[in-house]
Amino acid sequence: MIEVIKKIVEDEIKKMHIAELGVVTSIFPHSSESDGDNYECNVRLKYRDLELRRVPVATQHIGLANIPNVGDLVLVTFLNGDVNAPIVIGRLYTDEDRPPVNKEEEIVYIPPYSKSSSLRRIYLEFPGGIIFSITDDEVSIKAGRTILKIDRNGDISIESNAKVNVKANQDISLSANNISIESRGKLEIKSGATAKLEASGTLDIKGALVNIN
Incomplete structure (x- = not known):
């Protein structure tokens, strides 16, 4: 009797799917407000002749999105061991797709993408x-x-189109080949101590009325 029960349990365990490696074949990220995609992808299992469709992708935080790329190696788990309830829970590096050079306590992000001006990285x-x-x-x-x-x-x-204030309790230094300051209204320069205006070349002061006091 015990052997029969053991055999039944073993057969049931074999039917359960705990986790599998898979390769992403298509992605459905929700790239437009008008689409019905909900952060899913198709995954071909690496060691089984089976492709899972519209597999939900787990996220670390609601409001965060970073859909896997086609060709990524992913880890798929199954709710209650049911092959019809898969979830992508992570991505893995491979011998071909290696991580960027990094050290302990570093956070390094160097995506292996081609340049595209239309994408928000x-x-x-x-x-x-x-x-x-x-x-x-x-x-x-x-x-x-x-x-x-x-x-x-x-x-x-x-x-x-708002106010811009620059303030420092210590010195402020500006240096450039050329500096241009233009005001559409009032321009005021004031010193609480001494002031100096100097030019190595010509110094022009022009106005409808110039007061020097």
């Missing part, structure tokens, strides 16, 4: 309206009516 949007975005061409931060951009050549631009 990293995009963060917070409830207060602050947006942080990285593309292959620029880094941008938007807060309210102000946008800071740094392009891939290192050029920096700040555009604002």
